[in-house]
Amino acid sequence: MDNLLPNLKIKVSDGLYQIDPFSSKLGKTIIFHSVEMITELGFEKFTFKKLGDAIGSPEASIYRYFKSKNQLLCYLISWYWGWMECRLILEIANISSPIVRLEKSIALVLSNANENLLIEGVEVYKLHQITISESIKTYLNKDVDTSNKEGAFLNYKQFVERVSKIINEINPKYKYPQMLLTTIFEGAHLQVFFGEHLPRLTNKQNTPDYITKFYINLAHQSING
Amino acid sequence: MDNLLPNLKIKVSDGLYQIDPFSSKLGKTIIFHSVEMITELGFEKFTFKKLGDAIGSPEASIYRYFKSKNQLLCYLISWYWGWMECRLILEIANISSPIVRLEKSIALVLSNANENLLIEGVEVYKLHQITISESIKTYLNKDVDTSNKEGAFLNYKQFVERVSKIINEINPKYKYPQMLLTTIFEGAHLQVFFGEHLPRLTNKQNTPDYITKFYINLAHQSING
DNA sequence: GCAAATATAATAGTATTACTATCATTTTGA
DNA sequence: TCAAAATGATAGTAATACTATTATATTTGC
Numbered sequence: 201m202d203n204l205l206p207n208l209k210i211k212v213s214d215g216l217y218q219i220d221p222f223s224s225k226l227g228k229t230i231i232f233h234s235v236e237m238i239t240e241l242g243f244e245k246f247t248f249k250k251l252g253d254a255i256g257s258p259e260a261s262i263y264r265y266f267k268s269k270n271q272l273l274c275y276l277i278s279w280y281w282g283w284m285e286c287r288l289i290l291e292i293a294n295i296s297s298p299i300v301r302l303e304k305s306i307a308l309v310l311s312n313a314n315e316n317l318l319i320e321g322v323e324v325y326k327l328h329q330i331t332i333s334e335s336i337k338t339y340l341n342k343d344v345d346t347s348n349k350e351g352a353f354l355n356y357k358q359f360v361e362r363v364s365k366i367i368n369e370i371n372p373k374y375k376y377p378q379m380l381l382t383t384i385f386e387g388a389h390l391q392v393f394f395g396e397h398l399p400r401l402t403n404k405q406n407t408p409d410y411i412t413k414f415y416i417n418l419a420h421q422s423i424n425g
Numbered sequence: 426m427d428n429l430l431p432n433l434k435i436k437v438s439d440g441l442y443q444i445d446p447f448s449s450k451l452g453k454t455i456i457f458h459s460v461e462m463i464t465e466l467g468f469e470k471f472t473f474k475k476l477g478d479a480i481g482s483p484e485a486s487i488y489r490y491f492k493s494k495n496q497l498l499c500y501l502i503s504w505y506w507g508w509m510e511c512r513l514i515l516e517i518a519n520i521s522s523p524i525v526r527l528e529k530s531i532a533l534v535l536s537n538a539n540e541n542l543l544i545e546g547v548e549v550y551k552l553h554q555i556t557i558s559e560s561i562k563t564y565l566n567k568d569v570d571t572s573n574k575e576g577a578f579l580n581y582k583q584f585v586e587r588v589s590k591i592i593n594e595i596n597p598k599y600k601y602p603q604m605l606l607t608t609i610f611e612g613a614h615l616q617v618f619f620g621e622h623l624p625r626l627t628n629k630q631n632t633p634d635y636i637t638k639f640y641i642n643l644a645h646q647s648i649n650g
Numbered sequence: 651g652c653a654a655a656t657a658t659a660a661t662a663g664t665a666t667t668a669c670t671a672t673c674a675t676t677t678t679g680a
Numbered sequence: 681t682c683a684a685a686a687t688g689a690t691a692g693t694a695a696t697a698c699t700a701t702t703a704t705a706t707t708t709g710c
Contacts, residue, residue, distance in 0.1 A: 219686090226687075242567035247667065261687060263669070333565050340558050342467035344622045357625045376628045376639055379616055383643075386615055387608035394607065397569045400582045403601045414601055418608075421646035444657090451658075472696065486658060488698070 210282040210320060213351025216275040219265050227265055228321050229255050234272055239326040243273060243334045270343070274352040277335045280327050281355035283319060284308065288362060298369035302423075303416050305363045309385050310392070310412045332389040360385070371423050380422055384415045435507040435545060438576025441500040444490050452490055453546050454480050459497055464551040468498060468559045495568070499577040502560045505552050506580035508544060509533065513587060523594035527648075528641050530588045535613050535637045557614040585610070596648050605647055609640045 209222070221227030233255050238246045248269060252259045266272040287308055292301040313324040338352060347353070364377035374380075391411045394402035404410070434447070446452030458480050463471045473494060477484045491497040512533055517526040538549040563577060572578070589602035599605075616636045619627035629635070 224686075244566055248669085249667075258688060258690080259668085260670080260689090264686080268668075336561060336565065339623065340561065340618065341469055348623060353623060353626070357623075360626060375630075378626055379628045379636075379639060380643075382615065382619065382626045383608060383612035387612055390607065390611055391604055393565065398564060398573060398578060398582075401578070401585060401603055401607045403604045405600075411604075414604060417650070418605075418643065418647055421650040422643055425642070425646040425650060449657075473698085474696075483659060483661080484697085485660090485699080489657085493697075 208286065208320065210279055210286065211355075212275055212278045212282060213354050215350030216271060216278055216352060217265060218263075218267055221265050221275070222320060226255075226257060226261060229257075230262055230265055230272075231276070232321055232323070235276065235323055235326050235330065238273070238276070238330050238334065243269075243330075243337060270338075270341075270347075273334060274338045274347055274350075276327060277331060277338050278352060278355045279322070280324075280331050280335075281359050283322075283324060283327075285355065285359045285362065288359065292366075298366050299420075302363065302366045302370065302419060305366065306384060306388075306416050306419060307409075307412050310388050310409075310415075332392050335389070336386065367419075367423055374423050376422075380419065384419060388412075388415055433511065433545065435504055435511065436580075437500055437503045437507060438579050440575030441496060441503055441577060442490060443488075443492055446490050446500070447545060451480075451482060451486060454482075455487055455490055455497075456501070457546055457548070460501065460548055460551050460555065463498070463501070463555050463559065468494075468555075468562060495563075495566075495572075498559060499563045499572055499575075501552060502556060502563050503577060503580045504547070505549075505556050505560075506584050508547075508549060508552075510580065510584050510587065513584065517591075523591050524645075527588065527591045527595065527644060530591065531609060531613070531641050531644060532634075532637050534610050535617070535634075535640075557617050560614070561611070592644075592648055599648050601647075605644060609644060613637075613640055 214220075219227060221231050230251065234246070234251055237251055237254060241250070246269065248259045248262045252262055266275065288305060291304050291308055295301050295304065312328045313319075315325045317324050338347065360378055360381050363381050367374055367377040367380070388411055391402050391414075395404045395411075407413075439445075444452060446456050455476065459471070459476055462476055462479060466475070471494065473484045473487045477487055491500065513530060516529050516533055520526050520529065537553045540550045542549050563572065585603055585606050588606050592599055592602040592605070613636055616627050616639075620629045620636075632638075
């Protein structure tokens with residue numbers, strides 16, 4: 201596997217861990233294997249016990265890094281959006297047209313990394329899949345306000361903010377950039393899931409990028425319409 | 426409270442219960458109090474033990490109606506979409522314009538019932554709130570294919586199907602009615618939640634119906650654009 | 651009105667989950 | 681190299697998500 205960008209350190213709010221997992225070998229092992237395990241089992245069936253067994257460490261050691269499996273999920277998703285912001289910056293750096301930049305931003309959310317790509321030792325391909333199925337569970341619960349104070353959604357907000365500024369460039373009078381973008385990003389993830397499990401709730405096409413095209417169109421029509 | 430439409434019986438797939446809860450007093454009590462309790466505690470903190478204590482029945486009795494709390498949630502959400510389809514039919518019955526029918530359909534998803542309205546003894550106001558925060562948990566998990574076979578999503582699919590036919594009337598060439606509608610329905614629920622808990626992810630306005638208007642616009646632009 | 655069928659209550663029990671606590675051992679870094 | 685910190689090993693707890701059994705109501709069909 202390619203361990204790209206070895207000097208990169210993705211910022212995650214310090215409310216999302218007890219000990220920075222990237223500060224130790226065990227921490228990195230926890231991250232790597234939790235991504236694997238959540239991808240395979242889904243978040244509900246994933247437990248620290250199983251993770252501990254897989255990595256040969258006791259549960260208690262994992263709890264020193266993350267106070268709960270919910271905190272770990274928040275960490276992973278926040279890391280994902282931090283990584284996505286890096287990709288975004290690189291992707292649109294030298295593009296002058298805000299329209300093209302917006303299109304690239306939307307395409308980015310739906311594009312997955314190479315299966316073998318490791319960033320900070322994280323299999324980003326699997327983390328993308330986790331984000332599709334599990335990310336909303338970080339906020340759709342009664343502890344959302346607490347998680348919010350702990351900074352769980354800062355990276356996502358920042359990503360949305362950055363793209364919303366592109367919309368402002370295209371049409372400074374457009375009033376709903378955040379609303380449009382979260383509709384697109386969350387909708388895009390959902391359509392991927394529906395395409396695999398609930399096809400009657402979507403309109404799956406043969407082309408691999410039909411979802412991207414749909415949402416790019418939607419964005420243009422809403423912003424300019 | 427008004428117990429409206431006493432002769433109405435909302436159809437829910439028989440894979441979503443062990444004993445039809447509306448066939449007995451205990452069953453109805455389970456439904457009523459589970460709606461109350463899930464609204465208050467959220468799905469994660471809701472348990473059959475707590476429900477049993479609240480209604481003065483042992484856990485085991487609840488398990489005879491629903492094999493798991495997940496099945497109960499599927500039942501409630503399915504019931505909700507069954508009820509929404511009834512509302513939809515009534516709401517658009519005599520409207521000839523498909524454009525107006527579509528607008529009413531979108532508005533319906535975002536409109537909540539009167540706080541005191543009981544349908545089949547269910548506090549539909551609270552069930553609406555549950556749908557906003559919990560409905561995606563019925564499918565975003567590893568058991569989705571099983572739940573799907575049990576008919577968990579039939580009522581939702583049927584609702585989406587019915588509205589997508591209206592889109593077909595407006596523009597028979599439009600290729601993505603289901604995709605557009607699930608984007609709108611799920612997005613609409615999310616924006617309500619963001620407005621309350623994560624305002625940076627939406628664009629809250631003072632008017633009570635800004636979400637409805639946003640999505641009605643989005644629909645028109647996408648369908649005709 | 652009564653027996654049979656069915657539903658419910660009462661109670662107990664199990665494996666697992668989501669943690670916390672304690673103490674010994676290993677690793678580390680100044 | 682010595683102290684501090686991290687990790688491992690082990691134990692324990694309250695709660696969760698169920699299943700099982702038997703006794704007691706309640707309903708129903710005749």
